[in-house]
Amino acid sequence: MSDPNPAIPAPEAPGDEAPLLDIRDLRIEATVHPPGERPRTQQIVKGVSARLRKGRVLGLIGESGAGKSTIGLAALAYGRGGVRISGGQVLLNGRDILRLPARGLRRVRGKEVTYVAQSAAAAFNPAIRLMDQIVESALEHGVASRAEAEARAVSLFEQLGLPDPANFGRRYPHQVSGGQLQRAMTAMALCPEPDLVVFDEPTTALDVTTQIDVLAAIKRAIRATGVGAIYITHDLAVVAQVADDIMVLRHGETVEYGPTAQIIERPRQEYTRALVSVRAIEHPENPPEGAPLLSVRGVSAAYPGVPVDVLSDVSVDLHPGRTLAVVGESGSGKSTLARAIVGLLPPREGEVLFDGRPLPPRLKQRSREDLRQLQMIYQMADTAMNPRQTVRTIIGRPLEFYFGLRGAERDKRVNELLDEIEMGRGFADRYPAELSGGQKQRVCIARALAAKPRLIICDEVTSALDPLVADGILKLLLDLQRIEDVAYLFITHDLATVRAIADSIAVMHRGKVVRYGTKTQVLTPPFDDYTDLLLSSAPEMKLGWLEEVLAHRRMESAGH
Amino acid sequence: MLHPIVKLLVQRIALGLLLLFAASALIFAGTQLLPGDVAQSILGQSATPEALANLRAELGLNDPPVQRYFNWLFSALHGDLGTALSNGEDIAQSLGKRLGNTLFLAACAAAVSVPLALILGIVSVRYRNRWPDRLISAVSLASISIPEFLIAYVLIFYVAVQLRWFPSVAMISDAMTLGQKLSAIALPVAVLTLVVLAHMMRMTRAAILNVMQSAYIETAELKGLAPIRIIARHALPNAIAPIVNVIMLNLAYLVVGVVVIEVVFVYPGMGQYLVDHVAKRDVPVVQACGLIFAAVYIGLNTVADVVSILANPRLRHPK
Numbered sequence: 001m002s003d004p005n006p007a008i009p010a011p012e013a014p015g016d017e018a019p020l021l022d023i024r025d026l027r028i029e030a031t032v033h034p035p036g037e038r039p040r041t042q043q044i045v046k047g048v049s050a051r052l053r054k055g056r057v058l059g060l061i062g063e064s065g066a067g068k069s070t071i072g073l074a075a076l077a078y079g080r081g082g083v084r085i086s087g088g089q090v091l092l093n094g095r096d097i098l099r100l101p102a103r104g105l106r107r108v109r110g111k112e113v114t115y116v117a118q119s120a121a122a123a124f125n126p127a128i129r130l131m132d133q134i135v136e137s138a139l140e141h142g143v144a145s146r147a148e149a150e151a152r153a154v155s156l157f158e159q160l161g162l163p164d165p166a167n168f169g170r171r172y173p174h175q176v177s178g179g180q181l182q183r184a185m186t187a188m189a190l191c192p193e194p195d196l197v198v199f200d201e202p203t204t205a206l207d208v209t210t211q212i213d214v215l216a217a218i219k220r221a222i223r224a225t226g227v228g229a230i231y232i233t234h235d236l237a238v239v240a241q242v243a244d245d246i247m248v249l250r251h252g253e254t255v256e257y258g259p260t261a262q263i264i265e266r267p268r269q270e271y272t273r274a275l276v277s278v279r280a281i282e283h284p285e286n287p288p289e290g291a292p293l294l295s296v297r298g299v300s301a302a303y304p305g306v307p308v309d310v311l312s313d314v315s316v317d318l319h320p321g322r323t324l325a326v327v328g329e330s331g332s333g334k335s336t337l338a339r340a341i342v343g344l345l346p347p348r349e350g351e352v353l354f355d356g357r358p359l360p361p362r363l364k365q366r367s368r369e370d371l372r373q374l375q376m377i378y379q380m381a382d383t384a385m386n387p388r389q390t391v392r393t394i395i396g397r398p399l400e401f402y403f404g405l406r407g408a409e410r411d412k413r414v415n416e417l418l419d420e421i422e423m424g425r426g427f428a429d430r431y432p433a434e435l436s437g438g439q440k441q442r443v444c445i446a447r448a449l450a451a452k453p454r455l456i457i458c459d460e461v462t463s464a465l466d467p468l469v470a471d472g473i474l475k476l477l478l479d480l481q482r483i484e485d486v487a488y489l490f491i492t493h494d495l496a497t498v499r500a501i502a503d504s505i506a507v508m509h510r511g512k513v514v515r516y517g518t519k520t521q522v523l524t525p526p527f528d529d530y531t532d533l534l535l536s537s538a539p540e541m542k543l544g545w546l547e548e549v550l551a552h553r554r555m556e557s558a559g560h
Numbered sequence: 561m562l563h564p565i566v567k568l569l570v571q572r573i574a575l576g577l578l579l580l581f582a583a584s585a586l587i588f589a590g591t592q593l594l595p596g597d598v599a600q601s602i603l604g605q606s607a608t609p610e611a612l613a614n615l616r617a618e619l620g621l622n623d624p625p626v627q628r629y630f631n632w633l634f635s636a637l638h639g640d641l642g643t644a645l646s647n648g649e650d651i652a653q654s655l656g657k658r659l660g661n662t663l664f665l666a667a668c669a670a671a672v673s674v675p676l677a678l679i680l681g682i683v684s685v686r687y688r689n690r691w692p693d694r695l696i697s698a699v700s701l702a703s704i705s706i707p708e709f710l711i712a713y714v715l716i717f718y719v720a721v722q723l724r725w726f727p728s729v730a731m732i733s734d735a736m737t738l739g740q741k742l743s744a745i746a747l748p749v750a751v752l753t754l755v756v757l758a759h760m761m762r763m764t765r766a767a768i769l770n771v772m773q774s775a776y777i778e779t780a781e782l783k784g785l786a787p788i789r790i791i792a793r794h795a796l797p798n799a800i801a802p803i804v805n806v807i808m809l810n811l812a813y814l815v816v817g818v819v820v821i822e823v824v825f826v827y828p829g830m831g832q833y834l835v836d837h838v839a840k841r842d843v844p845v846v847q848a849c850g851l852i853f854a855a856v857y858i859g860l861n862t863v864a865d866v867v868s869i870l871a872n873p874r875l876r877h878p879k
Contacts, residue, residue: 076782109784122775127797127873137783172873 018094020195020228021052021075027087028070028079028252044070044083045252052245054195057222057229059243059260061236061275063466064437067252068232072198074098075230076113077105093195110137114189118201120181124173130184131169138192149191156187159224160217179210183217190221196228203238207329208493212537215241216550234466236275237539240264241546248272261543274468276541281474281500285519288504291356292317293487294341294455299350301340309348310336314513316506320454321481323488325502325519327495327534333511334491338457341489342374355454372402375448379460381440385432391418391443392428398450417446420483421476438469442476449484457489462497474500495538499523507531565875569866576862583854584636588629590850591843601841602645632847641848646840651848655833659852661732662822662829665745666814669752674807677757681764681803685772685791693765700758712751712824719747730825748825752818756810763806767799774798801868808864815860816853 028045045067052058060068073080074090077097089096097108114137117123125133135149144152150169157165160183173181182202189197202218203211219242222229233239239246239260246263248255248271256269267273294317301311311333318324326334339345341352343363352359354373360366378384385394395414399405405413415425421442432440441461448456458477462470478501481488490501498505498519505522507515509530515522527535536549599615600607616622620631635642641651680700684693703711720728726746736744771777772795780794819831826832830849837845869875 078782080778106784106786109782111784115779115782117775117779119775123779125776125780125794125798127871128794136785140783140785140789172877174874175877175879 019051020054022091023050025088029086030083055226056244059239059246060232062249066249072232111141113196114194116185116189116199116202120185134188143192182214199231208537237541286503288319293320294318295353299347301347312511321485322503325490325498325505327498328508332508372451373454375451375453376457377444377448377461381444395446421446455487459491572865576858580858587850642844644845646842658830658833669749669814673753673757677760680761684765685768703754704758708755730827748821764803767802768795771795771798800871804867805864808860812857812860815856
């Protein structure tokens with residue numbers, strides 16, 4: 001792992017014009033406190049080098065823990081949360097900013113290099129108007145007068161496609177949407193006319209239809225201002241749209257570094273090839289057979305005290321051993337549908353049939369047998385498990401509750417389940433904190449399977465996971481479906497996941513099912529407007545995809 | 561349509577008034593439970609039964625308690641707090657002067673301690689876990705741990721007796737100029753400041769440190785702002801609510817809880833007045849003082865609530 005890879009070429013030969021940013025053999029470490037062990041020093045970045053010329057965009061890509069954000073922040077000589085930069089150089093405009101004293105560093109940050117955070121909602125101060133925050137760096141560093149800075153901000157708002165640019169800055173952060181806030185953050189980064197902007201997962205937290213707009217706005221703004229940029233993301237398809245060069249990182253080391261076209265089209269390393277071909281699971285569609293296992297009929301539901309329906313007249317069927325994918329943006333009612341099915345939110349109208357008979361609307365009215373047959377897996381495996389219970393207790397609980405298994409009998413079944421989720425028996429005595437994200441989700445799957453359910457509702461179960469780990473979870477779910485003949489109601493906002501796993505699809509928008517049918521039916525044109533928007537917004541792993549989609553949309557809006 | 565914040569504020573203030581009403585009922589009920597008979601205590605042990613009966617009728621003591629309560633409350637709302645039993649003076653008049661003195665002392669102590677607490681809190685955050693922070697914490701904790709009368713006597717001994725900078729007795733009168741008054745109360749103000757400073761300072765520090773964990777503080781750091789500017793401009797406005805709550809609690813203490821200090825420095829304030837009349841079983845005076853203390857407490861806490869609401873941009877500027 002630690003020997004340097006000689007096959008990594010630097011995209012730019014030394015000797016051409018002085019680079020804007022030159023990272024040389026960067027080493028970063030942190031003190032970790034593992035449970036039950038002594039604190040120790042861990043290397044997070046192990047000797048990474050990169051160069052960036054003025055006006056170019058470098059993409060940093062890798063799984064969580066690869067060190068990409070840490071490297072991005074090192075370009076501002078900043079270590080987040082006790083992280084220490086222990087070696088190497090970061091040359092910005094020719095001088096090593098790691099050697100600067102605090103005061104000198106403050107003159108670099110916000111003036112020569114700025115930062116766009118993943119969650120703009122958290123990164124804006126809730127107590128200050130947007131405009132005052134956006135022009136703050138420019139004023140602090142004496143780059144412009146207030147009037148000049150505000151004029152520049154307004155023109156950036158315009159470039160970034162924000163509504164009512166002249167008055168946008170008068171609002172407070174909570175008064176604008178997530179996508180607008182992310183664009184405002186980009187404006188904040190560009191306002192002091194820096195030489196370098198670090199974009200740290202700027203579109204990850206956004207809905208897919210919003211992501212494409214923000215991505216296009218960021219790309220336009222980078223081109224228009226001629227600023228250099230580092231673009232950090234875990235989504236190779238996204239970074240392929242904006243970056244000139246891409247660096248693939250894993251465990252704090254460079255796996256591959258080269259021009260975007262080469263990385264996407266001719267990856268040299270095995271790991272890069274895996275990233276490029278991610279989500280290419282082939283799953284032939286199984287046609288529905290026999291009577292539906294779950295039948296949602298005309299369900300409308302509203303939250304208490306809110307006059308608007310969150311679900312209106314939703315009807316879908318799910319057959320035994322099949323997968324129904326419910327897809328839509330946040331706020332479309334996907335999770336509310338799940339809550340209505342499991343009895344957490346009794347429908348205002350309509351009914352839910354399970355195996356041909358109506359389920360009582362309220363959770364409290366349901367028998368233990370009803371509960372057993374219908375299990376759930378959640379997005380945040382972390383919070384879905386009691387951190388003070390071992391894996392054995394977590395998986396064993398439904399065995400005790402539903403089947404009355406005790407002692408050796410229960411442990412035997414726990415071991416079988418651990419085998420089924422491909423984790424092995426050694427994990428039985430571990431605590432959730434000692435598991436990786438993917439392993440945690442596997443334990444949650446085992447817990448759901450322990451009840452021998454006929455239907456599992458999977459609520460965004462792969463959304464919080466890295467692409468390769470998510471792929472593993474999806475493959476596991478498909479295998480388990482074949483073995484256990486369990487049906488999945490699969491809630492997701494990610495179309496690649498839908499393609500990978502679904503037999504039928506329901507597209508939801510504002511509480512209504514706008515399109516429903518088998519996978520082939522739903523994914524075959526002609527589309528309704530919303531499905532078209534949703535499908536065309538999902539990033540594809542090819543160069544120029546963003547421009548194609550935008551051109552296509554312009555033509556459509558022009559009346560073709 | 562009414563701004564939603566107006567509705568919230570009206571609710572808070574109405575709640576405060578309701579609370580004050582309940583407190584007045586409690587005060588009245590409490591004094592009724594005290595043993596002894598007011599007429600008896602006025603006329604003394606040797607009074608004839610006829611004289612006692614006459615006085616009871618005159619004072620309205622034969623009316624049912626609920627009616628007496630509303631009579632008392634109604635007069636109190638009109639500024640008539642009755643007459644003191646012990647010396648026959650009009651309570652509102654003698655209380656007014658005392659209250660003015662107490663508020664003067666409290667205001668001077670607040671004018672020193674509140675800004676000082678905020679500044680020291682900000683300095684502690686700026687130099688967190690370094691010597692200025694440790695020093696401020698140690699000194700303020702020591703000052704809150706020592707009983708206030710001890711601090712008072714120590715100050716009297718060194719500052720008043722040995723150094724002769726300020727008088728040891730804080731007597732003030734209308735004839736004095738403002739400068740003379742301030743000089744007279746310098747020592748009690750110093751003691752009160754030491755007593756309330758630590759609590760406010762530590763809450764300021766804790767509230768700001770809590771906000772310093774937020775992502776927007778990192779944004780401010782990455783803008784290259786100076787640490788003190790980050791604390792004052794980005795952290796403090798988001799820490800206002802908890803800080804104001806503690807400030808108001810301490811201001812209330814400055815008005816209501818300074819009996820010991822007033823006695824030590826022989827200051828003619830509310831506390832001493834109350835203590836004197838409790839000793840004399842002067843029920844109307846005790847009731848009046850209780851009512852005013854309750855009003856100050858509830859009033860200041862309502863102010864804290866109102867400021868917290870106004871400090872929240874989500875409420876001030878709804879979507």
